[in-house]
Amino acid sequence: MEAVSDSQSTCPPRLVDFAEELAGMAAAVARSYFRTSVSIDTKGDESPVTIADRTAEQRMREAISQRFPDHGVFGEEFGVDNPDADYIWVLDPIDGTKAFITGNPLFGTLVALLHKGRPLLGVIEMPALGERWIGAAGHPSRRRDANGLQDVRVRPCPDLGKAIMRTTSPDMFQGPQAGAYTSLEQACSLTLYGGDCFCYGQLASGFVDLVVESSLKPYDFMAALPVVTGAGAMATDWQGRPLTLDSAGDVLVAGDPAVHARALALLSGKT
Known part of the structure; x- marks a missing residue:
């Protein structure tokens, strides 16, 4: 079990590293099923779901429970655990399941950490593209790909x-x-x-x-x-x-x- 300070204005690097670890493990699951003949189920809201969605979220939940058992989790596939925790991980194992099941590479894995309801860090992982964006409080946002890690910035467009x-x-x-x-x-x-x-x-x-x-x-x-x-x-x-x-x-x-x-x-x- 790893302790985390209860006062966060700047996100500790170890939390960023762990969020990237979570995104990476979910991405590996997604890639293993991408463009294969997976069965597709329909959820209550009529959205599709596959074994890839469920397995990826299970892997992330298991890792969180081992590293930070006092943290909460809010995931798309398996709901909310420990909702009153100061720290809550918000997980979408495959964002864009419709793209995923049709062989479109524009699906992603989303990992966020909230501290007392405020977003502390977030990772946008694109498993099929090999791209990852990382945002963390107190740090500039960055993009990681095969060429390394670079800061990113929005462009001016006042019109x-x-x-x-x-x-x-x-x-x-x-x-x-x-x-x-x-x-x-x-x-x-x-x-x-x-x-x-x-x-x-x-x-x-x-x-x-x-x-x-x-x-x-x-x-x-x-x-x-x-x-x-x-x-x-x-x-x-x-x-x-x-x-x-x-x-x-x-x-x-x-x-x-x-x-x-x-x-x-x-x-x-x-x-």
Whole structure:
């Protein structure tokens, strides 16, 4: 059992190393099943799940229980353990299972650690691409690939009319949100669909300017928050509030504060 200080403004390197270890073990599981004939089950919310999702999360949970038995875990496949713990790991073993089961390499593993409800660190792992983004409180965000580790930074883009936006699918926006989203899309220069967690890595690296999504679960976005904010982005819900475990999951991330403000006005109906 490893002890962790209860006061965290800067994430200790050993926690970052462990988060990368978790992401790596889940990625190894995902790669072993990728583009193989795995059976596909359907969960209660009609989303697909495979043995790869379940095995990867089990491996991560086992590692956490051995290293930090007093920590909580919130995982997509096996729910919440020890929810009142000061430290809670938030896990999505395969973010983008639809991409995974169709042989699309844009699926990822997400690992986040919250301290008293606040995101302390996050890892976006792309198993099929060999890329990893790491964000940790008190440190600049970084990207790791076969060439090593480099700091990443969002790019300036104060003009929404020149912004490139990404979202997983336009189908996630329903009811009044659909109209607000359409207004934002029409105001941007280019919108690309698909990518799931990869979109947040692209934004952190300065290749796109906006990521907008709706009705996500905490395990879909928690790991991305330290990555994008550590790279200089602004991340809120559609009302400009901080994203937490209790958020509705309506996510707006922008690399430039001026674009965030303009996008927020359109999405919140305050234009």
